[in-house]
Amino acid sequence: MIAASLIERWPEWLSPLLGGLGTSLQLTAAFLVIGLPLGLGFAVMLSAQRRLVRAVAVAAVELGRAVPVLVLLYLVYFGLPEADIRLSAFVSATIAISFSFAAYTSEVFKAGIAAVGSGQREASQALGLTHPQEMRLVVLPQAVRIVIPPILGWVVIFFQATSLAFAIAVPELLNEAYTIGSSTFRFLSVLLLAALLYAAVSIPASLAIDHLDRRRGPLT
């Protein structure tokens, strides 16, 4: 009885919730477009030879990792308008999540860069490549392959973090569920459906990443 009443209105809610999931996925795409290059940039800066460049990167990465994403989100959304920078909720969420994603993944990228054998660097130097050339042509192409599985793991975690955009009223999946819940007072039913949709994306993705990680042979 209880089970039936829990799911009886799922068919009617599925369409708005799928719309919300669409927005969550758009946020995911947006933080990937900004966050991935930014994270790689931080990593290159962290491995730079100049101290000042390294110091700037360390400060940015520590900030991104020490402060909750939710606080970054509020800082961008409520704080920047005071400096006369007005952004939509979606853009604010994208900026905050991208920054945090970049801070976390920069450590992974950095480890990937360090994992490229020193013989590769020495060979590049022997060939007379400059440091930027060495990075771009030799080190990064190899590092990127090493870091793909752990980076994908972070993507799944931050896909879930897009639910934080609820806090500034971005109409993503959790927000749609909450709206339906507050008008029908059936929070349990609608939140269960939302959880199911999140899980339907996250769980297969995690399993696929595990599989990819295990199957990957030695680099050639």
Add this chain to the structure above:
Amino acid sequence: MSAVPEYVLRLLPGVQFTLILTFGGFGIGAVLAVPVAAARRSRRRVLRLLAISYVETLRGVPPIAWLFLLYFGLAQVDIRLSSLTAGVLGLGLIAGAYLSEIYRAGLRAVPHGQLDAARAVGLGTARIYRHVIGPQAIVTIVPPAAAFLIGLLKDSAIASLIGVPEVTGLSLRFTQREFEGLAIFTAAGIVYFALSVPLATFARWAGTRLTARLVFG
């Protein structure tokens, strides 16, 4: 921005809730993770499957969605939790899933020969875990568990969304009244940063103490 130090002071009443959420959630998770990790290593397939489902489900759904389910969802079936209870419980359930994976990795890092040798000298399972496997596994478990604790400190901010007046929740209240978002949330960032430094030190200290007691005690 000159108001930042003032806001840091005004956010201090929220720190106790942030710490209750963090340590409460971690405590529940640390205990809960023991049977989950044990089930994951069990010879029985059903237990293994249950443990895997628990871990994957908890990790597959965003933390806020769990907090909402406990706080708003359970009210639909007349189970009413306070926002703090729902927050601690939700973070605890999630921590249980993550920590069980950390325990599992730690147990797996102990060579199988240790178990065989302990059996061969006639130790029972409890003593094997207490004196042989545990002390060796704990060394691998403490660093990632400490990192998780610091992550949990920041994740506790989501409890503001169900109304716990912790650091982020207080910040939001101040912002809605005083329109000083930049100063207030900068202050909040400083508070979290200031909390995570002693927490990291404490975790390192506790790790050393625990290791010393288990290995040499």
